[in-house]
Amino acid sequence: MKQFIIFAFGAIAAAGAQAGGFDASVAGESIEVNYQMDSARLMQGGSEIDGGVFLNNQGSYTLTGKMLAVGQQARFDQPFQLGVGAKAYAG
Numbered sequence: 001m002k003q004f005i006i007f008a009f010g011a012i013a014a015a016g017a018q019a020g021g022f023d024a025s026v027a028g029e030s031i032e033v034n035y036q037m038d039s040a041r042l043m044q045g046g047s048e049i050d051g052g053v054f055l056n057n058q059g060s061y062t063l064t065g066k067m068l069a070v071g072q073q074a075r076f077d078q079p080f081q082l083g084v085g086a087k088a089y090a091g
Contacts, residue, residue: 047070
């Protein structure tokens with residue numbers, strides 16, 4: 001299962017030349033893979049999208065997803081950031 005997850009996220013990262021980042025961490029009994037990209041591939045605007053999975057040999061896993069929007073306020077010309085995220089645990 002670990003090899004499949006590494007291959008799947010590696011294929012996604014290789015297919016997306018505009019990827020912001022790809023991170024894979026393998027330990028003795030666990031693996032964590034994260035993929036970050038700029039939202040320009042999906043929509044217009046200044047935001048970043050991040051998704052990942054954490055697995056261990058005991059059958060537990062965590063799925064994560066988050067989005068960070070950045071920009072300028074039109075009225076006051078001040079920078080702003082808005083982030084939203086979610087995690088799901090199982091096992």
